[in-house]
Amino acid sequence: MLTLHNVNSFYGRSQALHDLSFEAPDGQIVAILGRNGVGKTTLLRTIMGLTDRSEGRIDLGGQDIGVLPTFARARAGIAYVPQGRMIIPDFTIRDNILMGGFAAGGARHIPEIVPELFPYLMDNLDRPGGVLSGGQQQQLAIARALACKPKILLMDEPTEGIQPNIVQQIEDSIIRLNRELGLTILLVEQNVDFAKRAAASFAMVENGTVVASGAIGTLTDDLVSRHMAI
Amino acid sequence: MFETLFIGLSLTSVLLLIALGLSITYGAMGVINMAHGELVMIGAYTAVLSGIYLGFNIFAAIPLAFLTAALLGLLIERVVIRRLYGRIIDTLLATWGVAIILQQLIRLEFGMTFFGIRIQGLGPGLQQMRVPSYLMQPYEFAGIMIQPYRTFIIVVTILLTLLTWFLMYRTSIGVQIRAIMRNPQMAAACGIDVRRVSAMTFAYGSGLAGIAGVLLAGFRTVMPEMGANVVVDGFLVVVVGGVGSLLGTVLSAGLLGQINGIVSVLYNDIIARAVVFAVVIGIILWRPNGLFSFRSR
Ligand SMILES: Nc1ncnc2c1ncn2[C@@H]1O[C@H](COP(=O)(O)OP(=O)(O)OP(=O)(O)O)[C@@H](O)[C@H]1O
Ligand SMILES: [Mg+2]
Numbered sequence: 001m002l003t004l005h006n007v008n009s010f011y012g013r014s015q016a017l018h019d020l021s022f023e024a025p026d027g028q029i030v031a032i033l034g035r036n037g038v039g040k041t042t043l044l045r046t047i048m049g050l051t052d053r054s055e056g057r058i059d060l061g062g063q064d065i066g067v068l069p070t071f072a073r074a075r076a077g078i079a080y081v082p083q084g085r086m087i088i089p090d091f092t093i094r095d096n097i098l099m100g101g102f103a104a105g106g107a108r109h110i111p112e113i114v115p116e117l118f119p120y121l122m123d124n125l126d127r128p129g130g131v132l133s134g135g136q137q138q139q140l141a142i143a144r145a146l147a148c149k150p151k152i153l154l155m156d157e158p159t160e161g162i163q164p165n166i167v168q169q170i171e172d173s174i175i176r177l178n179r180e181l182g183l184t185i186l187l188v189e190q191n192v193d194f195a196k197r198a199a200a201s202f203a204m205v206e207n208g209t210v211v212a213s214g215a216i217g218t219l220t221d222d223l224v225s226r227h228m229a230i
Numbered sequence: 231m232f233e234t235l236f237i238g239l240s241l242t243s244v245l246l247l248i249a250l251g252l253s254i255t256y257g258a259m260g261v262i263n264m265a266h267g268e269l270v271m272i273g274a275y276t277a278v279l280s281g282i283y284l285g286f287n288i289f290a291a292i293p294l295a296f297l298t299a300a301l302l303g304l305l306i307e308r309v310v311i312r313r314l315y316g317r318i319i320d321t322l323l324a325t326w327g328v329a330i331i332l333q334q335l336i337r338l339e340f341g342m343t344f345f346g347i348r349i350q351g352l353g354p355g356l357q358q359m360r361v362p363s364y365l366m367q368p369y370e371f372a373g374i375m376i377q378p379y380r381t382f383i384i385v386v387t388i389l390l391t392l393l394t395w396f397l398m399y400r401t402s403i404g405v406q407i408r409a410i411m412r413n414p415q416m417a418a419a420c421g422i423d424v425r426r427v428s429a430m431t432f433a434y435g436s437g438l439a440g441i442a443g444v445l446l447a448g449f450r451t452v453m454p455e456m457g458a459n460v461v462v463d464g465f466l467v468v469v470v471g472g473v474g475s476l477l478g479t480v481l482s483a484g485l486l487g488q489i490n491g492i493v494s495v496l497y498n499d500i501i502a503r504a505v506v507f508a509v510v511i512g513i514i515l516w517r518p519n520g521l522f523s524f525r526s527r
Contacts, residue, residue, distance in 0.1 A: 050415055069425070070418035080419040088412045099409055103421025108402075148421060 001026055002047070002078075002152055002184065007056035007066070009046040009208075016042040016051065017208045024152070024186055024201075029178050031195035031216065032188045034205035035228055040188045041083050043205065044154040047186075048080050049073050060152070074103035079150035083157050083188075085141040089130025093121055096129045096140055100147030111146045113181065117173045118143055135166030142173065152184045153177065159191065174198060192224055204228075232374055238491020240380035240449075243387035246483035247442035248460060249467035250394055250476075251435030257411040257474025258431045260318060261311055264326040267461030268333060269299045269436045273443025274452045275336060278357045282350055287362055288444060292386070295440040303436020307429050329458070336454045354454060359447035383445045390438065395476055397434075407431050411474045466506070470513050472520025482521060486510070 002024040009017035016039050024030045032040050046054050049070040058066035065073050074080075079100065087096050094110070101108025115122045118139040124132075129140055138158055145153055158174065159167045175198050177183045189195045195202065195216070202219050204212040204227045212223055252266050273295035280286035280294050306328055314321045338344070339352040351357055365379045398404040406427045409417040418424045443457070450456065463486070471482030486506055494502035513521065 048419055050419065069423075070415070071421050071423045074419055074421040082416070082419075086413060086416045088409065088416075090412075091408075095405065099405070099417070099420045099422075101421075102406065105421075144420065 001059075001061060002186075003057075003059040004047070005057040005059070007046060007054060007058060009042055009051045009054040011042075011052055015208070017046055017054070020056075020205075020209045022203045022210045022213060024184055026151075026184055027178070027182045028200040029174070029185045029187055029198050031199035031202040031219075032186055032205060033190075033192070033195060033202055033219075033224075033228060035230065038205045039208040040205050041156055042208070044080065044082075044156050044186065044188065047073075047154060048078060071103075074148060075105065077149075077151035079103065079145035079148035079153050081138075081141045081145045081153065081155045081158060083160065085134075085137045087129040087132075087137050087140050087144070089128060091129055092126050093129055093132070093140060094125040097121070097143045097147050100144040103148035103150075108147065111143070111149070113177075114143045114146060117176065133163065133166075135162040135170065138162055138166070138170055139173075142170070146177075150183065152186065154186045156188045157190060158187070159189075159194070171198070192219075192228070195219075234491060234495045235488065236377065236380060237495075238488045240377075240383045241491060242483050242487025243383045244442050244446050244460070245463055245467055245487050246387055246480060247390060247438050247445070248464035249471070249479050249483055250391070251438040251442075252461075252464050253468045253471065253473060253475070253479045254394075254398075254407070255432050255435040256468065258407050259311070259410075259428045260316070261432075262318065262322050262325070263306075263311075263432075263435075264322055264461075265306060265329040265332060266436075266439055266464065267457030267459070268329045269303060269439035269457070270443040270446065270460060271336070271452075271454065271457035272302060272332065273299050273440030274359065274447040274456060275352070275357070275443075276440065277359045277444040277447045278452050279351045281360055288359070288365070288448065291359075291444050292441055295444045296437040297440075299440025299443070300433040300437035303439075304429060304433045306436075307432045311432070312425070312429075333454045333458075357452040359444070359452060361448045365448075379448055383448070386441070386445060390441065391476075391480060394438075398476060403427065403430070408474075466510050468520075470510055470520055472517075472523030475520070475522035478520055478522030 004020055004022050007017055007020045008015060032043060034040055042051060045051050047058060054066065056066065057064055060076055065076050097110050098108045120136060121139060121143055129137065132140060158170055171194055174185065178185055187199060196219065199216045201215050202213060203210045204223060206227055211227060248270060255261055255263055276295040276298045277288065277291035280291050286294065310324050310328060311321055314324055336352055337354045339349040342349055361379060365382055368375050368377050398407060406422045409422060410424055410427060414424050467479060467483045467486055470486065471478030489509055490502045490506050493505045
């Protein structure tokens with residue numbers, strides 16, 4: 001279980017999260033929803049320790065990971081699939097995936113589920129990551145996160161700006177990772193239909209804090225239009 | 231002509247060692263270390279002092295200078311650079327301060343001159359490192375005069391370049407360093423201990439500077455200012471080669487070193503420097519990121 005208690009987070013002097021509290025029960029997909037610029041990415045970056053500074057408690061299975069440096073949080077079992085993917089263009093696909101292995105400890109290897117989910121990557125392991133299409137790079141970023149052997153996966157708009165034929169594949173793989181591997185996933189998502197299909201619960205973010213949360217069944221059209229309509 | 235190229239090649243070698251250290255520390259940490267030249271100087275003094283007090287010859291001085299410079303580099307990283315992470319200008323000024331302190335430590339014989347104590351081998355004057363005579367005596371081979379000391383420099387540099395290549399491209403620590411160079415945040419999010427790896431990288435680059443100092447001491451006089459003179463050339467090599475690119479650094483050191491060597495034989499040192507600067511400016515205008523560079527930073 002990942003729990004945030006009254007978390008504040010800062011970029012330089014400007015505060016991006018305000019007294020944010022929320023929890024992600026084990027084995028669930030939690031959809032993080034909200035308009036552009038409300039702090040969804042910042043929430044994930046704060047959990048990962050990638051903002052300039054944060055306050056409050058971030059609890060993973062009883063341990064306060066909020067005081068740990070980023071690499072230690074990764075080793076504690078949190079993996080990050082960032083917005084914009086951030087794969088390394090001149091590393092091979094293999095090296096991009098194996099990069100995640102530094103969080104897993106021991107010999108680094110490609111996780112068993114990757115060939116099943118993303119056969120294209122496995123067939124092109126020695127090509128540079130930069131030649132992949134946006135959708136394939138997203139798959140690569142997911143494969144890299146899986147190589148971290150995570151307990152929790154943080155995914156930031158995994159289908160944003162991706163060609164429609166791959167969107168379906170990525171959505172299916174997210175659901176499989178949760179249902180088959182039992183991964184807890186924090187899923188930042190603009191597509192409410194997919195969020196409803198995949199997630200068990202949700203947290204609605206506005207102005208850097210959680211303004212509504214609960215089981216996904218309680219995500220009403222009213223809530224969506226109040227906090228997400230532009 | 232061959233001998234000219236050869237002399238150019240040995241200068242190039244020292245330049246390459248200096249630039250390799252600069253390039254990997256800048257690449258991995260975004261730190262412009264103005265004290266890098268002083269680490270070269272410390273390496274040279276390590277050779278001089280270990281020769282006087284421990285009876286070390288150049289072969290023993292090389293590993294000792296590597297260790298000394300690496301430990302000093304680690305100290306600079308801990309005390310100064312780590313506290314100024316991400317503040318490039320502050321780091322530049324602070325390491326410049328470190329450079330001045332190091333020069334003064336040598337000039338003032340670790341401060342002992344204040345107590346009227348002299349330490350042989352230190353002070354503001356010039357020092358010499360002894361090189362074994364079998365490395366100094368030129369001999370003829372197949373009609374060509376071979377300078378054994380210059381050959382030695384070249385061989386040491388080749389070995390260290392290969393070692394660096396091996397570390398960077400064939401070891402786990404190398405993968406971590408290259409990942410940090412490209413995206414430090416993502417590297418950390420993948421479980422890489424960026425601070426620890428960066429500190430080790432910094433120590434290694436500093437150690438290479440120390441070795442460059444020993445090699446330089448064999449054909450230049452050793453003095454407190456020596457590092458400041460050579461490090462500018464090191465920066466030029468890095469800028470031309472492209473930050474963090476091993477191949478770029480090697481080719482760029484070769485190019486600039488040879489241009490310098492050839493022009494100074496044909497004309498003189500001053501024109502040679504002018505030509506080198508002209509070439510550097512030309513290349514930067516043509517390729518602002520250097521000859522070889524992954525797009526980042
Ligand atoms: N690196 C940064 N430095 C300073 N401010 C930032 C930085 N990144 C984000 N912010 C600010 O923090 C706030 C939250 O941004 P964030 O990127 O978390 O929003 P988001 O909900 O992910 O938006 P989007 O849906 O567009 O991805 C915004 O006001 C943004 O301007
Ligand atoms: Mg975002």
